Amino acid sequence: MKNQTINCQYKEDLITYLYGECTPAEEHTFKQHLQECAGCKKEATDFGIVRKSLQAWQVPETPPIVLDLAVARPRSLREILQELGSVLPAWFKYGTGFASACATSLLLLAVFNTQIRYDQNGFSFNVALFGSSSTNQTTNLTNQRVTNDEATQAMISKALNEKEAQINQALEEKRAQIEKELRKQIDFLTGELSEKSNNELSKASLELKRQHHAELEKALQQIKHQRGQDTTGDEEDLFNLWGGIDGKVLEKAIENTRNFDQSGQ
Numbered sequence: 001m002k003n004q005t006i007n008c009q010y011k012e013d014l015i016t017y018l019y020g021e022c023t024p025a026e027e028h029t030f031k032q033h034l035q036e037c038a039g040c041k042k043e044a045t046d047f048g049i050v051r052k053s054l055q056a057w058q059v060p061e062t063p064p065i066v067l068d069l070a071v072a073r074p075r076s077l078r079e080i081l082q083e084l085g086s087v088l089p090a091w092f093k094y095g096t097g098f099a100s101a102c103a104t105s106l107l108l109l110a111v112f113n114t115q116i117r118y119d120q121n122g123f124s125f126n127v128a129l130f131g132s133s134s135t136n137q138t139t140n141l142t143n144q145r146v147t148n149d150e151a152t153q154a155m156i157s158k159a160l161n162e163k164e165a166q167i168n169q170a171l172e173e174k175r176a177q178i179e180k181e182l183r184k185q186i187d188f189l190t191g192e193l194s195e196k197s198n199n200e201l202s203k204a205s206l207e208l209k210r211q212h213h214a215e216l217e218k219a220l221q222q223i224k225h226q227r228g229q230d231t232t233g234d235e236e237d238l239f240n241l242w243g244g245i246d247g248k249v250l251e252k253a254i255e256n257t258r259n260f261d262q263s264g265q
Contacts, residue, residue: 014040018047 010033016022017030034041 008037010040
């Protein structure tokens with residue numbers, strides 16, 4: 001007989017054989033294998049011993065339990081509450097009493113139609129034996145709605161006024177800034193125009209003086225040329241063109257004009 005081996009090819013078919021779930025051909029083949037494999041034969045033998053032990057083992061019957069209880073008298077709710085109160089802690093008793101007091105107060109407030117409101121005027125407290133009519137409730141709701149609408153409109157108007165004031169202030173600041181910039185540009189342009197005008201006037205005045213000087217120079221040359229010629233007293237006097245101006249006076253005027261032109265340049 002072979003020794004027990006872990007890698008027996010019939011190892012997985014052992015359970016099927018032990019529980020009788022294999023076919024007759026497989027059972028015949030496995031029985032022949034048990035004659036050759038010591039491991040499978042040992043496991044089959046151990047399984048048979050365990051099954052016989054389980055069949056021989058019997059659980060003893062449990063004896064019946066009989067309770068002889070006396071019929072108790074039904075207790076009242078008060079007795080139950082007293083017994084429960086003796087077991088519960090003190091804080092639970094006080095808490096229960098406080099909750100009962102609150103519930104009683106709420107019940108009384110509901111019975112007397114108590115109304116507590118809070119609005120912009122503060123808290124309001126109203127107690128009536130009978131409930132107010134639907135007309136009064138409608139009036140109160142209408143007044144409340146009107147008050148809320150007025151408050152809302154006042155808040156909106158205030159916000160709009162503040163926004164308008166901010167916009168106007170921003171516009172005034174912007175307008176003042178624009179006026180300042182325009183005034184600066186106007187002053188700058190005025191200065192440039194004034195300077196340019198003065199330059200143009202200076203150039204025109206200088207040009208006129210040069211022309212006057214040239215004419216005086218020309219007249220002086222003519223006078224000098226005329227003095228150098230031998231003419232008769234009956235000939236036309238060229239000095240009459242200048243109104244009988246003396247030559248020295250004319251030279252003095254030309255010299256003054258030249259000095260003035262040099263100082264102007």
